[in-house]
Amino acid sequence: MAHQQHLTLLKSGAVTWTGWRKENPEIEIDLSTANLAGENFRGANLQGVNLNKVNLSHALLVRTNFQGANLSNANLSHAKLIEANFYQANLSIANFQDAILTQANLSQVTLIGADLKAANLICAIITDANLIGTDFHNANLKDADLAASKLIRSNLSFANLMGANLINADFSEANLYEAELMQSYLYQANFYKANLTRVHLGSSYLFRANFSEANLTNADLTGANLKYANLAGANLQGANLRGAILTGANFKGANLQDAIIPVTFSYD
Secondary structure (H helix, E strand, O other): OOOHHHHHHHHOOHHHHHHHHHHOOOOOOEOOOOEOOOOEOOOOEOOOOEOOOOEOOOOEOOOOEOOOOEOOOOEOOOOEOOOOEOOOOEOOOOEOOOOEOOOOEOOOOEOOOOEOOOOEOOOOEOOOOEOOOOEOOOOEOOOOEOOOOEOOOOEOOOOEOOOOEOOOOEOOOOEOOOOEOOOOEOOOOEOOOOEOOOOEOOOOEOOOOEOOOOEOOOOEOOOOEOOOOEOOOOEOOOOEOOOOEOOOOEOOOOEOOOOEOOOOOOOO
């Protein structure tokens, strides 16, 4: 439960809060379960603070520092978190529905089971993050950096990932139904057993990406670079591969029924 003195100091203003933190760096701050909905903590230093189950919905948190903080089970729905710093924070099972996280730093965070439906994450940095089972349904991740992040069993259906950096990202068993990934960078990304039905991957860089046993039914792969990609056992029924680069790609056991493939390409 939140410490009343800590709450009073935080609500007293940025100058008082910042001064007190500088004078008492050794104190572990507890704001857990506090109702701070709609509050303005723009630019506040909440580094390492216990914010478990806190309610920060609709709060103004632009450039707020949450580095290393515990925000598990927190409610940040509809919060404004532009350029906020969540580096190495625990955000497990947190609610970020409709939150604005443009240019936020979420590198090395733990977002297991978190809810980011319809969240705005344009240009966010989410590298080396644990996003297992996270819900990004209809989220906007345009130009975001998710390199080396774990998105195993995550829901990215209808998400916008255009121009995103997804190098070495792990999408094993993830749901990317009708997701938008045109012009994205997916070098060595792992889509093992992922649902990519009707996904848009036109002009994407998929060099050495792993699509083994993935469902790519009616997927758009026009002009994509699939050089040395692994599509063994993948379902490409009705997929559009017109203009794709398929040099060295592995289609062993793949279902290419009704797929549109380059006329110069042959497969066993």
